[in-house]
Amino acid sequence: MSAPLGRRVAAEAIGTALLVVMVVGSGIQATELTRDIGVQLLANSLATVFGLGVLIALLGPISGAHFNPAVTLAAWFTSRRAPGGLALRDVAAYVPAQITGAIGGVVLADAMFAKPLVKFSTHDRSAGHLWLSEVVATAGLILLIFGLTRVGRAALAPAAVASYIGAAYWFTSSTSFANPAVTIGRAFTNTFAGIAPASVAPFIAAQLLGTVLGLGVVAAVYGPSPAPAGRALVAQGEPELASS
Template sequence: MSGVKSLGRTLLAEGLGSALLAALVVGSGIAAQQLSDDVGLQLLENAAATAAGLFAIILMFGPVSGAHFNPVVSLTDAVLGALPWRTAAAYVLVQLLGCVAGAVLANVMFAQPAVSISNTERATGPHLLAEVVATAGLVLVIFSLARSGRASIAPGAVAAYIGAAYWFTSSTSFANPAITVGRMFSDTFAGIAPSSAPAFVVAQLAGGALGVVLVRVLYPGLTSTEAADAVVPSENSKLSLSRPSGA
């Protein structure tokens, strides 16, 4: 029974964190549009708010769930043997639901229609390549820190990477299938058209797979216990790996 309660608490943390992340991305994008007519300044505002907010929510929920907030991170944890596949599937489900809820929440907070399907087409060759690069880099940042015993600095490193990737990638670094799905439901600065989303998700999964290869090549001694400390060490990461990483 305690295991069920722990799993429920873990999934609640992942769902809330994912919702807050989507609200950060979408809400700061809406605010940026309202505050400035300059696209470059809008992107700067969106990126800065997302990076700062991501740092905070990783600190907030990391000790409970590991602060994945991203199906690619959860699937990578499963591939590396740290997270049971059934638990990873549950993580992915709550991440998707959380990101959709967060996008809707952001819409409502800014007096937009609760659901407005985005018309912003983004699926171009350069954008998809950028998503592969952005996602592979994110996986490498997270799991290289775990392997080298520096998981405690991951909140800042992940936030810094995402903030920078807004600028060095042409796609503005979605790097997250759940965020991609959530952003379909807001026809605002951060939105993505449903017709573009599947290609983005495929590119992100490809980037995640590339990231796993790079982690294994660069850090061949990665153990499943170290992988369990993915984004930040969760409160029970030293327990049996038959349990979820943040349970």
């Protein structure tokens, strides 16, 4: 990683915060404009797709644009023995920054729509089919990010990752959180995008399982990594991109 750790951590915190602002803010806006749940989800997913693509393109060259502890952990695991790979100290700095950014993003989104700044969600999401959806969504995200790197197409990450997240909104029953930090953050808002605190832990467990399965699929499809995997990304040797 070429940028100093402090700048990379700032990029992760700010990027995750802005991602959550887009998810939560567009959800609030959609529910205030229409009562049609399908239209609400469409508006929410479109805002997330466009915003996420911009954030990855903008911040990817600095931190890799993980915005997601699952991606950070996968990047560390795949590059832990490679020179210049993501180190444990990076993980220890990235993950708290992502979680803090996610909570800050929720507070900012609620403030912009004159909602209570912090009000825990009552939206229960405790069901087996939702957990399965999170496993599938997260595994697919990991496969996409690290698969792009393995085939030399990391420059496509901003469009590809954003497109995948947009699609996963619709093909999963959970609407594809696929991100432990965002899951935690969304517990702090009792709006369209919220998740009840009691539902958070099972979602995160499912996401971590999906991360492991995603890495397993990468290994099965592409074989052992021939190069340092922790630098997967944008273009011209910048750190690995990703997110959700």
